[in-house]
Every structure is written in structure tokens, then in C-alpha cells.
Amino acid sequence: MESENKNESNNKSKKVLFVVMIVIVAILGLAVIAMAANKTPKAIFEKQIDKLFTYENAENHKSMKMNMELAMHIDGGEETEEMANLLNDAKMSFNMEIDNETKDEQYGIKLTKGEDEIINANAKMDSESEKAYVNLGEIFNKTIAMDISELLEDGADATESLNFMQLLTAKKAEAILKKEIKNELKTEYFVSEKTTIDGENITKNVLKMSGKELKEAIQNVCQNLSNNDEFIGCFEDGAEVKSMLQDIINQIDDTEISDDTYFELDLYTKGILPEIVRVDFVITDNGEEIRIQMTQVSSEEYAYEIVEDDEKIIEGTVKIQDNGDQATAEVTATAEGITVTATATGNVVYDEELSEFDMNDVVNSEELTMEDIMVIYGNFLQSNLYDLIEQFSGDTTIME
Numbered sequence: 001m002e003s004e005n006k007n008e009s010n011n012k013s014k015k016v017l018f019v020v021m022i023v024i025v026a027i028l029g030l031a032v033i034a035m036a037a038n039k040t041p042k043a044i045f046e047k048q049i050d051k052l053f054t055y056e057n058a059e060n061h062k063s064m065k066m067n068m069e070l071a072m073h074i075d076g077g078e079e080t081e082e083m084a085n086l087l088n089d090a091k092m093s094f095n096m097e098i099d100n101e102t103k104d105e106q107y108g109i110k111l112t113k114g115e116d117e118i119i120n121a122n123a124k125m126d127s128e129s130e131k132a133y134v135n136l137g138e139i140f141n142k143t144i145a146m147d148i149s150e151l152l153e154d155g156a157d158a159t160e161s162l163n164f165m166q167l168l169t170a171k172k173a174e175a176i177l178k179k180e181i182k183n184e185l186k187t188e189y190f191v192s193e194k195t196t197i198d199g200e201n202i203t204k205n206v207l208k209m210s211g212k213e214l215k216e217a218i219q220n221v222c223q224n225l226s227n228n229d230e231f232i233g234c235f236e237d238g239a240e241v242k243s244m245l246q247d248i249i250n251q252i253d254d255t256e257i258s259d260d261t262y263f264e265l266d267l268y269t270k271g272i273l274p275e276i277v278r279v280d281f282v283i284t285d286n287g288e289e290i291r292i293q294m295t296q297v298s299s300e301e302y303a304y305e306i307v308e309d310d311e312k313i314i315e316g317t318v319k320i321q322d323n324g325d326q327a328t329a330e331v332t333a334t335a336e337g338i339t340v341t342a343t344a345t346g347n348v349v350y351d352e353e354l355s356e357f358d359m360n361d362v363v364n365s366e367e368l369t370m371e372d373i374m375v376i377y378g379n380f381l382q383s384n385l386y387d388l389i390e391q392f393s394g395d396t397t398i399m400e
């Protein structure tokens with residue numbers, strides 16, 4: 001009896017082991033199939049489409065603050081000395097604050113050159129009073145208030161246009177848009193081939209469409225979105241969105257593209273789980289080719305070239321660093337011995353109270369006196385901003 005129980009126990013163990021092995025094999029098989037499917041050119045491109053239309057929606061937060069600073073540097077010898085003297089020690093900063101509950105907005109712009117402040121202006125859009133308040137820094141020591149109620153009414157269409165882009169972040173509209181784009185990417189548009197870059201085995205995934213095919217695809221996406229009640233329902237003014245989509249269709253229809261025009265996007269990938277190491281965008285028109293090639297140097301740096309008919313006309317690098325609190329992007333471009341470097345730093349903060357805005361000594365724009373206007377004009381003529389304009393243009397007759 002004990003022997004029979006032992007055999008029965010062994011048989012059960014074998015069955016369990018057998019089932020576990022089948023499950024493991026099935027999972028591995030599905031994983032291999034998934035990896036194989038993800039390595040097809042179309043699947044790789046569709047994955048990038050998903051990434052492209054997935055980003056943070058500021059409207060999901062109480063407030064948003066964005067700060068950005070831009071600096072440029074030019075190096076090119078005597079030929080660029082004048083422009084270098086103007087820009088190399090200049091910095092421009094821009095900030096924007098939006099309260100999604102009160103609909104108040106604040107903007108600021110500051111320009112410095114070395115230790116000198118050129119511009120320091122701030123503005124607040126108050127939704128309740130329908131007024132804009134403007135501070136001009138040293139140009140004028142009062143806050144100017146302007147009625148923007150008519151401007152808000154006139155800008156209603158522009159606001160709806162903006163909402164068209166903003167609401168694409170809504171999950172439903174975003175998913176529908178992705179689906180329509182993917183539906184237009186026919187299998188015959190994709191090919192792949194093996195190649196090498198710096199001695200490393202690479203797969204080149206190609207999406208190639210003629211100009212007419214691309215034209216038709218864009219029109220089809222717009223038409224299908226226009227006819228999709230679920231998509232149109234994502235917007236407050238569906239009629240306005242339909243009108244915008246029809247405008248795009250008409251504009252594309254009026255665009256003439258020759259039979260010899262082709263658009264090509266090449267994604268170079270490596271590894272079992274495809275990692276993109278280089279991207280090429282190619283436009284061919286009547287046998288002439290322009291290629292924009294971007295290659296990954298490291299996790300934070302990319303090198304790019306712009307080549308026209310096998311002749312390199314511009315080259316440079318793009319470096320992007322993001323430590324969570326602040327992001328920095330540095331772009332260089334070199335052509336004919338001249339190198340321009342642009343550096344942008346910035347961050348976005350959500351759900352913080354808006355900054356205090358200086359509302360002391362407010363004067364309505366229609367109540368500005370001639371004395372006020374002359375003070376503004378006189379301060380402007382004595383400002384660093386005026387000196388910069390004079391230096392840049394070499395002619396201030398129009399200002400006088």
C-alpha cells in the first residue's frame with residue numbers, strides 16, 4: 001500500500017513538473033514570437049509612433065510652471081566676429097505659469113548681455129477681470145492694465161485650434177489617432193536589411209513612400225478622423241475640428257508632388273530587443289537626394305549630418321541631459337568653418353501656487369498721460385535694449 005501511495009505521489013509530481021515545463025515552454029515560445037514580431041520593420045515603427053504621442057498632459061494638474069533659458073555661442077574667426085560679439089555673452093530666459101483652476105496665466109521674459117540687463121518684462125492674464133497686466137521693468141515703473149475681453153472673444157477660434165492639439169493627449173483621442181496612422185502604414189512600405197556600422201551588426205528598417213502615397217495617407221487619416229464620431233466627441237467644438245481637418249485635406253490636395261518624389265525614414269537597430277542606434281530621413285526629388293542622418297553616440301549624445309547628393313553641408317551634435325529636476329539640451333552646427341552652439345536649460349513643475357505678481361501702482365492703458373508716454377520713450381532711448389538695437393541694426397533713424 002505504501003509503495004502504491006509512493007508511486008501515485010511520484011506520478012502526481014511528474015504530472016505537475018510536466019505541466020510546469022509546458023507552461024515554461026509556452027511562455028518562452030510566446031516571448032520568442034513577441035520578440036520576432038517586434039523586430040519586424042512595421043512593428044518597430046509602430047512602437048515609435050506610440051512613444052511619439054505619449055507625453056504629460058498639463059491639464060491633468062492644478063497648475064504648471066515652465067522655465068527655460070537659452071544661450072548661443074558663435075565661433076568662426078573674423079567673418080563672424082561682429083555677430084559673436086553680439087550673441088556670445090547674451091542669455092534669454094522665458095517663464096510661463098498657468099493655473100488650470102482659475103485660468104490665470106503669467107509670462108516673463110528676460111534678456112541679459114554679460115552683467116547688463118537688456119529686458120525684464122512680465123505679464124499676467126487675469127481671467128476674472130479679463131485684463132492683462134504688464135510690467136516693463138526699468139522702462140516704466142508702473143504696471144499697465146489693458147482690457148483684453150475683446151481679444152479673448154476674437155481669440156476663441158485660436159483657442160479651439162490650440163485645444164485640438166492639447167486634447168490629443170486625452171487617452172481616447174490619442175489612441176484613435178495612433179490607430180489611424182498605423183492603418184495607413186501598409187506592409188509593402190516596409191523592408192529591412194542587414195548592414196554594419198563601425199563593424200557592428202545592424203538591422204536597417206526602412207519605411208519608404210512616394211510623395212503621392214504620403215499625400216494620400218495624410219488625407220485618409222484626416223478624413224477618417226473627421227468621420228469618427230468618437231474622436232470628434234473628444235472636443236468641445238466638434239464642428240471646428242472637422243473644419244480644421246477639412247482645411248488640411250484641401251491644402252494637401254492643392255500641393256503638387258512629382259512622380260519622382262520619395263520620402264524615406266530609416267531606423268537602424270541592434271540587439272534582440274531592438275535598440276535604435278541611428279535614424280536617417282531621406283527626401284529624393286528628381287534624382288537629387290537630401291539625407292538627415294542622426295547617430296547615437298551615447299545615451300545622452302547624438303551626432304548628425306545633413307548630406308546633399310553625397311556632399312556633407314552641415315554636421316553637429318545633440319546632447320540631452322535630464323536629471324529629473326532640470327533638463328539641458330545642447331545643439332551644435334558646423335558649416336564652412338563656422339560653428340554655432342545653442343544651449344537650452346529648463347524645467348516644468350506641476351501643482352505649485354503661481355508666483356506673486358507686482359500689482360503696485362497700476363494704471364489703465366487708456367489713462368496713460370503724455371507725460372507717462374514720454375517717460376517710457378525716454379527710458380527706452382537710454383536703455384541697454386536701445387543700445388543693442390543700435391548695435392545690431394547700425395541704423396536707428398526709424399526709432400528717432
